[in-house]
Amino acid sequence: MLFFQAILKLAGGVFISRDIISIRDMNKEEIEKIFELAEKIEKMIERVKILEIMKGKVLSLLFFEPSTRTKLSFETAMKKLGGETIGFESIESSSIAKGESLKDMIKVVEKYCDIIVIRHFAEGAARFAAEVSEKPLINAGDGGNQHPTQTLLDLYTMKKLKGDISNLNVTLFGDLKHGRVMRSLVYGLAMFNAKITLVSPPGLEMDKGIIEEVKEKFDVEIYSSNDVKEGIKNADVIYICRLQKERFSDAFEAEKMAKTYKVTPELLEYAKSDVILLHPLPKTNEIDLMIDFLPIAKYYQQVAYGVPIRMACICYVMENE
Amino acid sequence: MNKENENLLVRKIEDGTVIDHIERGKGMKIYKLLNLKEETCILLTNVESKKLGRKDILKIANKELLQKDIDKIALIAPNATINIIKDWKVVEKRKATLPNILVNIVSCPNRNCVTRMEKDVSTKFIVEKREPVKLRCFYCERVFEKEDFEELFT
Ligand SMILES: [Zn+2]
Numbered sequence: 001m002l003f004f005q006a007i008l009k010l011a012g013g014v015f016i017s018r019d020i021i022s023i024r025d026m027n028k029e030e031i032e033k034i035f036e037l038a039e040k041i042e043k044m045i046e047r048v049k050i051l052e053i054m055k056g057k058v059l060s061l062l063f064f065e066p067s068t069r070t071k072l073s074f075e076t077a078m079k080k081l082g083g084e085t086i087g088f089e090s091i092e093s094s095s096i097a098k099g100e101s102l103k104d105m106i107k108v109v110e111k112y113c114d115i116i117v118i119r120h121f122a123e124g125a126a127r128f129a130a131e132v133s134e135k136p137l138i139n140a141g142d143g144g145n146q147h148p149t150q151t152l153l154d155l156y157t158m159k160k161l162k163g164d165i166s167n168l169n170v171t172l173f174g175d176l177k178h179g180r181v182m183r184s185l186v187y188g189l190a191m192f193n194a195k196i197t198l199v200s201p202p203g204l205e206m207d208k209g210i211i212e213e214v215k216e217k218f219d220v221e222i223y224s225s226n227d228v229k230e231g232i233k234n235a236d237v238i239y240i241c242r243l244q245k246e247r248f249s250d251a252f253e254a255e256k257m258a259k260t261y262k263v264t265p266e267l268l269e270y271a272k273s274d275v276i277l278l279h280p281l282p283k284t285n286e287i288d289l290m291i292d293f294l295p296i297a298k299y300y301q302q303v304a305y306g307v308p309i310r311m312a313c314i315c316y317v318m319e320n321e
Numbered sequence: 322m323n324k325e326n327e328n329l330l331v332r333k334i335e336d337g338t339v340i341d342h343i344e345r346g347k348g349m350k351i352y353k354l355l356n357l358k359e360e361t362c363i364l365l366t367n368v369e370s371k372k373l374g375r376k377d378i379l380k381i382a383n384k385e386l387l388q389k390d391i392d393k394i395a396l397i398a399p400n401a402t403i404n405i406i407k408d409w410k411v412v413e414k415r416k417a418t419l420p421n422i423l424v425n426i427v428s429c430p431n432r433n434c435v436t437r438m439e440k441d442v443s444t445k446f447i448v449e450k451r452e453p454v455k456l457r458c459f460y461c462e463r464v465f466e467k468e469d470f471e472e473l474f475t
Pocket of ligand 1: 435436
């Protein structure tokens with residue numbers, strides 16, 4: 001999307017180009033449209049394993065930073081739409097390592113394909129690539145900034161498993177300070193007027209700037225707490241994310257926090273019986289292994305929803321092509 | 322210091338630009354951000370001022386500032402006035418006002434921003450708040466305050 005078009009859009013103007021770069025430039029209607037598409041696709045795929053919507057089209061996966069899961073998910077999505085994929089993973093296998101600029105790379109690759117999916121270590125790389133590219137582009141993660149298809153699949157999972165998002169109490173649990181997943185998710189949840197509770201160890205709270213922005217923009221209440229039992233009490237959804245030990249200054253503190261903020265069968269005694277647990281994966285040990293076998297653990301189902309969501313995203317950006 | 326002595330310090334210039342009403346202590350920052358390597362300059366700091374109590378003044382001989390320079394000044398010293406001097410006289414007075422969008426005025430304080438790695442990209446910032454100033458980078462989407470940019474000119 002060109003800069004002036006993006007500005008137009010920020011000002012509430014017309015939607016010209018179709019890229020998915022950031023949850024921050026999407027509105028509820030657009031997201032609902034993607035959800036509708038995903039549901040249609042899910043039904044179609046039940047009958048026919050491989051669709052023909054993207055037959056003859058090529059999607060290129062430019063993964064300047066390895067992320068096997070996301071790459072596999074997009075590959076599966078394009079293949080199930082009947083299209084082809086090309087691409088690379090990791091910087092060593094790309095010519096950027098030899099000093100080629102991102103701009104030149106995009107100008108070359110767009111000649112080979114119909115749609116670009118990019119993952120890059122630099123924040124804003126997807127926005128820049130979309131500015132340069134004549135082909136529609138989807139951001140599959142740009143440094144610590146955005147990963148919009150993750151947020152879309154998170155919201156879609158909640159909608160599919162628990163119904164209307166605006167009626168849900170959602171608790172975001174764990175390290176809310178680092179990583180883009182929680183920050184984007186809080187934005188998406190607020191857009192759908194969910195009731196949000198943030199539970200994190202002291203020192204790993206979500207950035208105040210984001211909470212204020214979201215409150216101001218969507219007029220929602222957000223509760224923050226360090227108390228795990230209190231924080232999960234009313235939750236319909238508990239969204240857990242990885243708690244890295246390196247984030248704590250001393251080992252003793254890290255051990256203590258890892259114990260307090262671990263989701264265990266005992267802790268879940270304090271939650272509603274029909275709560276569901278989500279996690280962006282990969283997980284380490286923030287969830288007790290026993291829980292994986294419980295019906296409330298929905299993170300593998302969540303991964304599965306990634307495919308129809310990414311199929312819908314591909315169709316959505318390709319609509320005018 | 323009495324008025325007379327101060328006047329001795331504050332030498333007039335024949336042609337050029339006088340940036341007045343710079344917040345006290347920010348004069349050197351303005352000097353640095355304007356990248357004045359060739360020009361003859363006088364920097365006055367801690368000058369008495371009715372408006373600000375104390376202020377800095379930067380005089381640049383034989384130079385007219387570009388709009389780009391004025392936008393930069395507006396970011397670091399929002400109260401500054403720019404006086405254009407010709408033949409010892411002030412011929413024009415301009416207020417440094419921050420535009421709604423800053424294109425290629427300052428670099429992004431975020432080291433991991435694509436604008437710091439890619440050669441062929443101009444920085445773009447959207448002014449989200451004016452008091453206090455909050456700018457969002459169009460690329461990395463981070464929000465920055467005046468102080469984050471000041472650090473770029475130290
Ligand atoms: Zn930036």
